[in-house]
Amino acid sequence: MRSWPLPLQPRFIAYTAVVVITAILLVDEIEFFPSIYAALLLVPFGALVLIGTIDLVQKKHAVLRNYPLTAHIRFILEEIRPEIRQYFLESEKDGTPFSRDKRAIVYQRAKQALDKRPFGTQNDVYSSGYEWLHHSIAPKPVAKEPFRLVIGGPDCTKPYSASIFNISAMSFGALSPNAVRALNIGAKKGNFAHDTGEGGYSPYHREHGGDIIWEIGSGYFSCRNGDGTFCAEKFEQAARCDQVKMVELKLSQGAKPGHGGVLPGAKVNREIAATRGVPVGVDCISPSRHSAFATPIEMLQFIATMRRLSGGKPAGFKLCVGHQWEFLAICKAMLETGIYPDFIVIDGKEGGTGAAPLEFTDHLGMPLREGLNFVHNALIGINARDRIRLGASGKIISAFDIARVMALGADWCNAARGFMFALGCIQSLSCHTDRCPTGVSTQDRARQRALVIPDKSERVFNFHRSTIESVAELVAAAGLDHPDEFAPAHFSRRVSPHEVRSFAELYPPLEPGALIAGNGDKRYQAAWAMASAREFRAMPQAA
Ligand SMILES: Cc1cc2nc3c(=O)[nH]c(=O)nc-3n(C[C@H](O)[C@H](O)[C@H](O)COP(=O)(O)O)c2cc1C
Ligand code: SF4
Numbered sequence: 358m359r360s361w362p363l364p365l366q367p368r369f370i371a372y373t374a375v376v377v378i379t380a381i382l383l384v385d386e387i388e389f390f391p392s393i394y395a396a397l398l399l400v401p402f403g404a405l406v407l408i409g410t411i412d413l414v415q416k417k418h419a420v421l422r423n424y425p426l427t428a429h430i431r432f433i434l435e436e437i438r439p440e441i442r443q444y445f446l447e448s449e450k451d452g453t454p455f456s457r458d459k460r461a462i463v464y465q466r467a468k469q470a471l472d473k474r475p476f477g478t479q480n481d482v483y484s485s486g487y488e489w490l491h492h493s494i495a496p497k498p499v500a501k502e503p504f505r506l507v508i509g510g511p512d513c514t515k516p517y518s519a520s521i522f523n524i525s526a527m528s529f530g531a532l533s534p535n536a537v538r539a540l541n542i543g544a545k546k547g548n549f550a551h552d553t554g555e556g557g558y559s560p561y562h563r564e565h566g567g568d569i570i571w572e573i574g575s576g577y578f579s580c581r582n583g584d585g586t587f588c589a590e591k592f593e594q595a596a597r598c599d600q601v602k603m604v605e606l607k608l609s610q611g612a613k614p615g616h617g618g619v620l621p622g623a624k625v626n627r628e629i630a631a632t633r634g635v636p637v638g639v640d641c642i643s644p645s646r647h648s649a650f651a652t653p654i655e656m657l658q659f660i661a662t663m664r665r666l667s668g669g670k671p672a673g674f675k676l677c678v679g680h681q682w683e684f685l686a687i688c689k690a691m692l693e694t695g696i697y698p699d700f701i702v703i704d705g706k707e708g709g710t711g712a713a714p715l716e717f718t719d720h721l722g723m724p725l726r727e728g729l730n731f732v733h734n735a736l737i738g739i740n741a742r743d744r745i746r747l748g749a750s751g752k753i754i755s756a757f758d759i760a761r762v763m764a765l766g767a768d769w770c771n772a773a774r775g776f777m778f779a780l781g782c783i784q785s786l787s788c789h790t791d792r793c794p795t796g797v798s799t800q801d802r803a804r805q806r807a808l809v810i811p812d813k814s815e816r817v818f819n820f821h822r823s824t825i826e827s828v829a830e831l832v833a834a835a836g837l838d839h840p841d842e843f844a845p846a847h848f849s850r851r852v853s854p855h856e857v858r859s860f861a862e863l864y865p866p867l868e869p870g871a872l873i874a875g876n877g878d879k880r881y882q883a884a885w886a887m888a889s890a891r892e893f894r895a896m897p898q899a900a
Contacts, residue, residue, distance in 0.1 A: 372409040372425040379406050439786060449479055454709065455774065455784060459754050463778035466823035467816035487851045490760060493836025500829045503548065504840055506768050508603060510699045510744040512661075514669030517568075517602040520549035521840060522759060522824055524817075525750045525771035526572045526607070526675065528556025530620055530629050531711040531788070535808040536780055536797045537561040542810065543779075543817025544568060552771065555607050555643065556620075558595050559632040569600050572675065573663075574607040575617065576643040578633035585642075587649040589666060591634070596667035603671040603700070604663045606656075608647075611677040611708030611751055614722040617645035624791065624800060653683075653690035653890050661696045673700035673745075677708070678728035679721075682895050685881070685888035688739045688872065693890045697744055702771065703729045705751025709774045711798060712789035725751030726765055730864045733766025738872030738881060754778075756827035760835075764843040765864060779820035780813050 360366070364373040379402040386395045405426060412418075412425035420428045449458040458479070465472040480487060509516025524544055529537050531554065538561050544551040545567030553562055555574030562569055573580060573592070580592035596604050609615060620629070620641040630637040650656045656674075664672035678684055691697050705725025710718070723731070729749050736742040749767035753759060754775045762770055774782070781795040793799040796808035832840050835847055845860035852858050871878055872885050887895040 368424045368427065371427045372406075372413075375402055375405040375409060375426065378402055443784075452784065454707070454752065455754065455778070460778055460784060462755055463775055463820055466827075467779040467820040469819050469823070472823070483851065483854060485851055485853055488761070489849055490757065490831060490835060491847050491849065492834045495836055497833045497836055497838060499833040500838065503825055504828065506746065506841070508673075508700050508746045508768075509671040510697055512697065513664060513671050513699045515667075515671070516699075517550075517671050519602075519769055520547070520821070520825070521763075521769045521828070522821060523550040523570070523748075523769065523771050524552060524776050525773035526552040526554040526570075526605075526610075527773050527777075528554030528711075529559040529561055529632060530556040530624070530800070531798060533793070533796055533799050533805045533808065534559075534561045534628070535805050535810055535813075536777075538564060539780055539808065539810045539813040540776060540817055541565045541567040541569075542814035543776075543821065546814070546818040547821045549821055550602060552605065556629075557632040557634070558601070559628070563598075563600060566600055568602045569598075570603045570605055571596060571601045572605040572607050574643055575645070575647045576633070576641070577649070578635070581634050585644075585648070589662070592663070593666040596663070596670065601667065601670065603673070604667045605700075605702065606660060606663065606672075606674040608674055608676040609679070609704070609722070610675070610710065611704040611706045611722045611725070612710035613713035613717040614677040614679055614706075615645060616713060616717050616721075618643040626800060629800070652892050653686040654694055656687065657690050657694050657696040657698070660698050664699070671699035671746075673698040673702065675702035675704060675748075677704045677706060678723040678731055680893075680895070681731065681881075681884040682887040683893045684732060685735060685872070685885050686890060686893055688735050688741070689888050690890035691741060692739055692873070697741055700746040700748060701732060702748035702750060703732050703767075705729075705749075707751045725749060725762065726864075729762060729767055730765045734867035735872065735881065737869055738867045738878075738885075740870045740873065742869075756824055756831050759824070759828050760831050760840060760843050761848060763840050764845050764848050764860060768841065776817060776820065779816045781808060781816075 363369055379399065382395050382399050382402060386399065409425040412421040412428065415421060443452065447457055450456050462472060504521045505518050506521060507516050508519050524540050537559065541551050541562055542565045545565055550568045550570050552570040553572050555572050555576065555578060557578035558571050576585065577587045579595055580588050582588045622638045622640045625635065625638055625641050627637055633641060635641045650659045660672050660674065664670065703725065705728060706722040707724055729747065733742065733747060736745055746768045747766055748769050748771055749762040750771040750773065753762060753770045753772050759770045777797055780797050782797045783795055785794055787793060788798040791799050791801055793804060796805045799805060828840055837843065845864050848860040849857050850860065850863060867878055867881065872881060875882065886898060889896050
């Protein structure tokens with residue numbers, strides 16, 4: 358088949374056209390009628406010829422070499438695709454990780470706008486996975502108290518009275534200084550806790566005096582020696598501050614379990630370097646494993662050290678459940694050493710992060726409900742549940758989310774992205790680029806300006822208060838007095854178009870002391886046999 362000469366083929370025609378027009382304008386300008394209009398037109402056309410020629414000779418993008426000029430339209434559309442989806446195509450139930458209606462409920466509660474819905478549910482209540490809470494024929498009056506719990510086991514001398522809903526760990530570095538400040542002011546006003554995240558206990562966390570849970574990760578930021586190891590003196594000095602109410606060891610988080618992190622040197626400015634205790638401008642590495650301990654027993658000894666150095670404050674750890682025998686190894690170490698954490702926070706696979714590889718965000722780690730229920734049952738199985746409080750995080754936004762995880766074993770809940778929405782986050786999903794449009798997750802000073810602290814701290818406070826009020830309404834509708842009375846029997850899930858299961862059937866409990874007695878719940882016994890207090894590795898099984 359006869360083909361057109363290359364410059365006339367459809368993919369080159371735009372480039373050919375601008376070359377021809379530019380040539381005509383040039384000849385016209387030089388040889389015939391010099392005119393200001395032609396001269397002005399020459400500028401954009403000349404620029405297009407230049408761009409098209411660069412497209413042709415560059416070697417990075419095949420599509421530009423084949424489609425000079427026109428391929429840029431594709432790149433522009435790719436760039437604005439998320440906005441087009443979000444603004445024009447997304448329905449109320451669309452949008453990931455959080456649907457539009459989930460985000461809307463946070464915005465409305467944060468702004469104290471009308472948060473009611475007209476005309477009935479938009480959910481398909483007959484589709485698999487639909488869940489509901491059973492109400493009572495005899496609802497209770499709606500409680501006015503702010504639901505709280507005391508965290509701190511027998512070895513803790515400074516127990517903390519915590520809200521059942523708190524700000525989950527997010528580092529200064531991942532968040533802007535203004536975001537950290539607004540969160541802390543909101544926490545102070547609402548009397549709830551603000552977790553520092555593993556990026557250190559920064560001046561912005563300290564400025565306003567809201568209750569702090571100080572988290573340390575494998576980088577031991579704000580308490581490290583020059584070689585990156587844990588520094589007991591620095592830890593003690595900061596952990597004893599009155600503002601710090603609990604100390605938390607981070608083992609893993611659901612969005613990237615088993616993965617370390619690198620804050621590129623370019624982002625390690627003077628403030629971040631001073632907070633973390635690392636050099637300015639040098640890549641700041643959070644290793645994937647801790648250097649302060651290597652075995653379950655050593656880990657518990659480290660937690661006991663954190664509690665002692667903090668002056669007896671509640672000390673615990675956060676993890677996303679991975680190998681079940683590893684968590685059971687920690688349980689065995691508790692029994693062997695008599696050292697128990699005051700709390701454990703279980704983060705679900707569905708949790709968020711500033712940035713992580715796709716394989717980790719999508720496929721590593723146990724989802725929250727399974728992880729939480731596993732830990733809850735394991736602690737019952739070693740008779741330790743009554744001395745350890747359980748926190749839960751993973752897409753908890755609404756009062757229903759809180760009630761549901763409390764039924765599955767949580768004593769309290771944390772939210773990270775929920776509070777980011779309260780700060781104004783619009784889920785543009787560019788946290789990793791330092792180009793956050795709302796000033797929440799950027800270190801760029803010009804962009805941080807967008808986040809006005811007095812306004813956003815009020816929204817943080819409102820979101821917390823309204824959510825607790827909604828929890829109170831659910832508690833009352835279920836005929837209960839406190840959210841800690843929510844139990845699996847209060848919830849149901851549709852598992853197929855014709856079948857419904859109670860959470861009591863879906864998440865059967867373990868008998869108290871069952872793991873110690875070895876009395877044969879198959880879900881746990883195999884992993885229990887593989888667990889050793891002396892190492893995280895699985896023990897070989899007898900044939
Ligand atoms: C921007 C961002 C930064 C985070 N940084 C930390 C961190 O430093 N330490 C940590 O344990 N978890 C961190 N997380 C995880 C959250 O604390 C939380 O466990 C997880 O996102 C689940 O809660 P969510 O679904 O309410 O966001 C971070 C999450 C986000 C979104
Ligand atoms: S607005 Fe976008 S970039 Fe900023 S925090 Fe939210 S998701 Fe991240």
